[in-house]
Amino acid sequence: MLFIENYQDAKDYHNGLLKCWFNSKLYTETERRNNQFQCTIRNCPSCVKDRKYYSKTLHEDIRRLIKQNIDCILTGEVGQLVEFYETNSSLLNENSLEIENFFVNSAYKNFFQTNCAEEFLNLLNKNTCIYCNRNYTLAIVKGRTRAEIDHWLPKTHFPIFAVSFYNLIPSCHSCNHLKGAGEDAEWWVKNHKEIANPYSDKGTFDFNYTFSKSKNEFEITFENVSNPKIRRMIKENRLREIYSAHREFELRDLHELRLKYPDNYLKDLLAKTFSTSISEEEKYRLIFGIDKNEENFHKRPLSKFKNDIIKKLLSL
Template identity: 40%
Template sequence: MIYIDFDKNILDKYHKIIRCWFLRKFAGGKTHKNGYHCGNDKCEICSKSIHKVNNIPEAAVDFFKNNIDTLIIGNPSQLIKLYKEYVKLGIDDSGDIICDFFVKTGYTNWFQDEFAKDFLSDLNINTCIYCNRNYTLDILYSHTRAELDHWFPKDKFPILALSLHNFIPSCHSCNHIKGNGDKTLKRILKNENLSKEEIQQWWENVLESMIHPHDKNENENFTFTYEYDKSLNSLSVKLNINPLSKKVSTTLEFNKILEIYNAHANFELKDLYDLRKKYSDTFLNIIENNFDGIMKKEEAYRIIFGIETNEKDYHKRPFSKFKFDIIEELKKGN
């Protein structure tokens, strides 16, 4: 998994868009002459006709309006705290009114249709945050290969469906693997009989068990390594993880990182291993010594291996962290 940090200008842009949408839905106003208007006549939200939502309990509307900025741009810890505060209100949502508003009306029918592609383009993240093996680049104007995964699942935390730090650019495969997390959680906890209440409780405390992509402190606290049999017919990917970093282990297991990379071992890993054995230290040492000043190490790795070596740039090319970790180990002569 790759650490991501949204650019402030991007956050400000979509904070404004989502904020205006919420407040116009709560206050109503088919035109800017009544209901809510941000004061900017060029606002693409406030200049449009938007119907007021009438079926949300008043207590819920007041809560969302009073906490609107945290709801939209709060960090992961703030979001889960806000959700727990909302639950304490005890608002009856037996008809799934609030879920429909946030998930169906807000995210699926509005943001996903009108702004998801622009949001992904503005983020300019080229590969899946979870696996870093698939590109997530645009193909056509109306479609994108990237998907926005909700790190806090929409079915469990519907009011976070439009929270920006809950949007994680991912490939279809990883988004499908994660799903709402129930099956994976049962596998990790080795308990197929977990109740819905137990699963929900685990998710409400998930930041104690897993690392969020916006959590810089522990995000890259592991390295890829490898092992092989004596015949060299079988190479497999391994992970070096700090034994004390249980959150890292759970996160990698949850996203099936080891299984994903072992599926590529006979391709990506074998090529690197063969390079080390065929060329001994010579080739790698030339790269390490910057081609006698011809180019920088980062440029050499990009041209020869097709990867980025700086952590902040891992997202730009597939397999960057994986290949960089393996190459660094190969250079040690292992």
């Protein structure tokens, strides 16, 4: 898993436009004038398209709960979201269908995903899937999002967090559907502290592998897992299974560089193929098609995996 850093611009954009949207849905026109709310988002789609549509269907207790806790709902970290859910679970569960319609259908699908997700993902600026780093998430057609958005706390169990900033993870289609959803909301309440969140729980691990000569087979392994949350993340996001699917391609190619060529071939390839004027980062891009620096792993698929395997091969 990669980690999401330098996200303040995306967070400011998300918070500004959704506060505007919620303001238009939760308050009457008279109340909005009294609040003197000022939208700060240029060409805000809520101002342009949705401001006149005051939602009359919300139960008054739910409306009051959202008004009083809008900052937590929009920008609270995962621990704060779970605490909010536990405190208000009875009311939320009693009105689950109403909340799902308001947050999942109206706020997320009809407003955010349709009007804002493309710009939100552009501001996060991640070229590959946060979970697997094997698939590009680039925009192809104007108006289509460059990635899917996974809900770290599944919106199936927590519809009220469908547009919560720290709950929105840019991912590829495969990871969005492979990632475990847990058994129910209580499973996440119990286990959320044990699983790394890409925004807040940065940690390290190294890819490695074993090779059975008799079977001519590889097995993906993980080493130096410094944070138990990362270990749980590897399990819940099926990273072993995902990367096992690549072992007969990228892994075998790198492994055979070590088996079929002289011991120093890989080192010579990096040291002597190009003139000394070219940087090591540029060599990795040209030879292996990956980025070497951790902060740039997101730019090209499999950068983390290949870097770790190459490091292992160079040490043999």
